[in-house]
Amino acid sequence: EIVLTQSPGTLSLSPGERATLSCRASETISRAFLAWYQHKPGRAPRLLIYGASYRATGIPDRFSGSGSGTDFTLTIIRLEPEDFAVYYCQQYGSSPQTFGQGTKVEIK
């Protein structure tokens, strides 16, 4: 199965700053079938991005995704207080779907 490695493990930033999260796959993800999720404790994970770069319904445009092949990036420009959370990537180009270990974006 495809292994996804997210980096960094923790990102310490201030509101208003830019966050850049990386997701690297152990092999090429076909058709850029990669998604990103935001997860806050005790809450349901929230789909942010699918198809590597398509924002899900209702997701603010400060969230953007990019990448192809084995390297993908989630960028959050101008962090808002509600953006501090754990972010996961998920590939669905190969069965079984697999997830990264997560990047925690915390307030500096």
Add this chain to the structure above:
Amino acid sequence: QVHLQESGPGQLKPSETLSLTCTVSGGSVSNGAYYWNWIRQPPGKGLEWIGYVYYSGITKYKSSLKSRVAISGDMSKNQFSLKMSSVTVADTAVYYCAREPLIYSSSSYFDFWGQGTLVTVSS
């Protein structure tokens, strides 16, 4: 807005059977445009896909769990359920249910999730 809610016992002993139910509101488990999934996250570890059920009754499971897992749907109650037999401490995790839109015939992302329920396996 689609809402999913997990329910079931939070404590089990080794060798028992885990049984969880996901109740869906704002959408229908009989909608052929979606798979209905279970995903889990052991403490301090990553997310792991377990399997899904389709409205027709078709199921698919992660190969390493296939021998112990069964997922089924109850259209009349708009619910779907997970059963996992012979649990061990390694099955301790937060269990999530999630909806997966069909994309052609391949796997997809999960557009709505429940908030999860912690299941602890301990003697």
